[in-house]
Amino acid sequence: MHLAYPAVLSALLFCTGLYGVLARRNAILVLMSVELMLNAVNLNLVAFDVWLSRAAKDTLHSGQALTLFTIAIAAAEIGIGLAIVLAVHRNRGTADIDKLRDTAEGPETEGPGTPAAEKAEATA
Amino acid sequence: MTAAAATAAVAAAGPHGFLSPTGVEIAFLLVGLVTLGAALVTVTTRQLVHAALWLVVALGGLAVEYLLLTAEFIAWVQVLIYVGSVVVLLLFGLMLTRAPIGRSPDADSGNRWAALAVAVAAAVALVWVVVDAFRTTWIDLDGPAAGSTAVTGASLFRHWVLPFEALSVLLLAALVGAIVLSRKAKADAAPAVPGKEGAR
Numbered sequence: 001m002h003l004a005y006p007a008v009l010s011a012l013l014f015c016t017g018l019y020g021v022l023a024r025r026n027a028i029l030v031l032m033s034v035e036l037m038l039n040a041v042n043l044n045l046v047a048f049d050v051w052l053s054r055a056a057k058d059t060l061h062s063g064q065a066l067t068l069f070t071i072a073i074a075a076a077e078i079g080i081g082l083a084i085v086l087a088v089h090r091n092r093g094t095a096d097i098d099k100l101r102d103t104a105e106g107p108e109t110e111g112p113g114t115p116a117a118e119k120a121e122a123t124a
Numbered sequence: 125m126t127a128a129a130a131t132a133a134v135a136a137a138g139p140h141g142f143l144s145p146t147g148v149e150i151a152f153l154l155v156g157l158v159t160l161g162a163a164l165v166t167v168t169t170r171q172l173v174h175a176a177l178w179l180v181v182a183l184g185g186l187a188v189e190y191l192l193l194t195a196e197f198i199a200w201v202q203v204l205i206y207v208g209s210v211v212v213l214l215l216f217g218l219m220l221t222r223a224p225i226g227r228s229p230d231a232d233s234g235n236r237w238a239a240l241a242v243a244v245a246a247a248v249a250l251v252w253v254v255v256d257a258f259r260t261t262w263i264d265l266d267g268p269a270a271g272s273t274a275v276t277g278a279s280l281f282r283h284w285v286l287p288f289e290a291l292s293v294l295l296l297a298a299l300v301g302a303i304v305l306s307r308k309a310k311a312d313a314a315p316a317v318p319g320k321e322g323a324r
Contacts, residue, residue: 001149003261006193007254009156013163013182015247020167022239023232028217029172032179035210036163039186042202046195047263050271054264061279064271065287067198068280071205072291076298078210082217083305090308095221098233 006047013040027085027095031078038074042067148265152192159185170231172223176214183207193263195271 013036020033049063089095145153162181169175183206190199233239269275280288 001146001152001193001263001265003258003263004255005149005152005156006189007258008251009152009160009189011250011254012160012247015243015250016160016163016167018246019239019243022242023236024167025230025233026172026223026228028214028221028223029167029175029231031217032175032214033167035179035206036166036182039183039206042198043186043189046190046193046198046271050193050195050265051261051263053270054267055261059279060283061270061276064195064198064276065280065284067195068201068276069287069291071198071201072295075205075210076295078213079302080298080305082213083302085217086220087305089221095223096230 003047003051006043010040010043010047013037013043025096025098027088027097028082030097031081031085034081035074035078038070042070045070148192152189155185155188155192159189168232170227170229171225172218172228172231173215173225176211176218179214180207180211183211190271193271194265194269195276196269197271197273197276 017033017036017040020036021030024030024033045063045067049058049061049067052058052063053061085095088100092100094100159182162178162185166175166178166182169178183202187199187202187207190196190202
């Protein structure tokens with residue numbers, strides 16, 4: 001198999017995830033796009049491992065080991081990320097990352113998230 | 125030495141060509157098109173639950189690609205962890221944040237066209253570099269599988285034991301961290317906690 005097939009597919013998947021991370025507004029959709037980017041990296045690692053295990057007589061199989069580690073770290077990342085998103089949703093009432101502008105500098109000194117946070121605290 | 129071996133392998137691979145793709149290449153291309161299409165729908169659809177379900181198609185297609193690259197163990201790990209647990213976690217997250225069922229008009233942010241420009245520029249640059257670099261490189265898929273469970277397990281527990289154990293500590297820390305983060309701080313909200321931790 002030509003090595004360009006998996007390499008090009010992984011590059012295109014990575015850029016698809018990049019678009020999703022930059023363009024999405026819901027935090028969970030951003031996490032999905034991050035998963036797509038991680039999977040593109042995994043495909044690259046597997047393809048180059050299969051190539052190097054024959055072409056360079058590599059017996060370490062570093063690509064596949066690193067793929068397993070990436071999958072485990074991605075699972076941990078999605079758990080922590082969803083816990084953070086749920087905590088933010090509980091405190092602010094929204095998972096919309098465009099509205100979380102408390103640390104942004106700008107003309108408006110009062111962030112739009114602050115009254116919602118106080119309201120959520122009051123009703124909790 | 126590795127470069128010499130690589131050139132020897134390329135020379136031994138012999139009469140390959142773009143115009144005569146093998147069956148594995150055609151299968152890889154077709155599954156890759158399905159995977160890329162599902163990924164594109166995932167990042168562009170306006171229905172949030174449909175995005176998660178299209179993500180299942182994309183990740184399952186990637187598992188098939190791993191099988192075509194003779195990495196069997198990675199393929200089944202992909203099916204188990206991504207399709208089995210990560211997407212379920214994402215669906216639970218969508219439900220718990222009360223994501224709207226149906227079309228939500230504000231799924232995309234206002235900087236969509238800037239994001240599209242960045243992504244297209246990155247795609248063009250990456251594809252150009254990758255194709256230019258690996259134009260004459262071929263993967264030899266014949267012979268024993270490079271990623272069978274025996275091979276992967278031997279290399280993992282012979283050369284990668286220490287990172288493997290460190291990873292288990294990291295997973296434990298992530299588990300504890302997720303539980304701590306998803307607990308409510310006040311004691312009066314106790315009845316809601318077991319349902320959420322059961323979902324996790």
